Amino acid sequence: MVTSHLAALKIYHAEQAEIAKNVYVQSRAPSDDATDWSLVLRAARKQITAALRASMFLIDVPAALVESGEHMLVFRHITAPPISQDQFSLVCPGWRKATERPHGSRIKLDEAQFIAAAFEERRSRPLTPWVDAERRPLKREVRRLLWTIAPLIASQQIQTIQRTRAASAQERAITTMLANKGWMREPSSLLDTRAALPARHFMHKTRYATATSSPQEVDIALGLNSTVVLAMECKVSNDQTNSVKRVNDVLKKSNAWKTHWGSFVKTAALLQGVIAPKDVARLIDDGVEVFWSHDLSSLEEFIDTHS
DNA sequence: GGGCAGCGCAGGATGATTCA
DNA sequence: TGAATCATCCTGCGCTGCCC
Numbered sequence: 001m002v003t004s005h006l007a008a009l010k011i012y013h014a015e016q017a018e019i020a021k022n023v024y025v026q027s028r029a030p031s032d033d034a035t036d037w038s039l040v041l042r043a044a045r046k047q048i049t050a051a052l053r054a055s056m057f058l059i060d061v062p063a064a065l066v067e068s069g070e071h072m073l074v075f076r077h078i079t080a081p082p083i084s085q086d087q088f089s090l091v092c093p094g095w096r097k098a099t100e101r102p103h104g105s106r107i108k109l110d111e112a113q114f115i116a117a118a119f120e121e122r123r124s125r126p127l128t129p130w131v132d133a134e135r136r137p138l139k140r141e142v143r144r145l146l147w148t149i150a151p152l153i154a155s156q157q158i159q160t161i162q163r164t165r166a167a168s169a170q171e172r173a174i175t176t177m178l179a180n181k182g183w184m185r186e187p188s189s190l191l192d193t194r195a196a197l198p199a200r201h202f203m204h205k206t207r208y209a210t211a212t213s214s215p216q217e218v219d220i221a222l223g224l225n226s227t228v229v230l231a232m233e234c235k236v237s238n239d240q241t242n243s244v245k246r247v248n249d250v251l252k253k254s255n256a257w258k259t260h261w262g263s264f265v266k267t268a269a270l271l272q273g274v275i276a277p278k279d280v281a282r283l284i285d286d287g288v289e290v291f292w293s294h295d296l297s298s299l300e301e302f303i304d305t306h307s
Numbered sequence: 308g309g310g311c312a313g314c315g316c317a318g319g320a321t322g323a324t325t326c327a
Numbered sequence: 328t329g330a331a332t333c334a335t336c337c338t339g340c341g342c343t344g345c346c347c
Contacts, residue, residue, distance in 0.1 A: 084319095217322090245313085
């Protein structure tokens with residue numbers, strides 16, 4: 001009886017996985033992707049132009065860094081080869097990657113000179129011949145630099161945008177749904193006692209105690225009745241290879257919580273994108289409640305029944 | 308030899324903690 | 328109290344070993 005119920009559940013979720021995949025494919029319309037790429041590429045060119053102007057076409061890099069640490073993003077991509085934030089901080093210990101954030105902080109002149117020296121050692125000579133010739137760049141040299149490094153910067157940025165956009169939207173959908181249903185949002189804190197989260201209250205991105213390791217972060221913690229907590233992990237996957245690891249993440253946390261909390265915790269996974277049916281089956285076998293972003297009504301129904 | 312699964316790392320974001 | 332630093336998480340990707 002239990003076996004047939006599980007089998008039926010797996011068939012149902014295999015169908016849902018197919019729907020989720022189709023939703024994902026439709027969301028990746030070529031024209032939308034091309035528009036995204038065009039916007040990010042344009043923004044990258046503007047960043048490069050700003051960095052070139054602020055540094056007087058790389059003649060005075062410290063001046064640009066004193067103006068804003070944000071220009072370092074461009075300078076890192078003019079090195080040969082382009083260098084990551086962490087790698088640059090290794091070769092230039094005085095540089096802090098936080099200064100590169102958008103609207104980044106200004107850098108002191110002596111630090112900027114030190115950073116500029118590290119950049120100068122790694123500057124791509126073929127891309128910036130005018131610096132060595134001690135002259136202003138030709139228009140075609142600036143154009144070449146723009147067309148060479150703008151795609152490098154844009155490629156990183158669009159990946160980050162696509163990664164975070166889907167995940168943020170997924171979590172926002174849940175918190176909005178809960179708020180609309182009258183659930184109370186609690187400030188994030190360490191959940192280490194049984195009654196820490198009352199019924200019809202929830203926390204977003206909070207830490208949840210385990211028995212064997214340090215507390216594990218949970219995307220959404222929902223207080224159900226009888227002091228049971230629904231620990232919900234939100235997972236977006238863009239391909240089936242990735243869904244293996246995402247499901248492994250959920251199972252690892254689920255086991256850590258179950259060991260510590262026993263029947264006082266239920267783990268749930270809210271899935272979106274391309275998830276292999278076999279991975280969904282692994283969640284079901286482990287007793288994880290599975291929901292889908294394209295069908296939040298199922299989740300609503302579940303929490304209405306259990307809260 | 309090809310396909311698959313698992314592992315570990317990259318690069319970035321962000322929360323937590325420490326320090327001046 | 329704000330800045331700096333540390334720790335952890337996220338998704339994507341490449342490598343490696345195993346199995347058929």
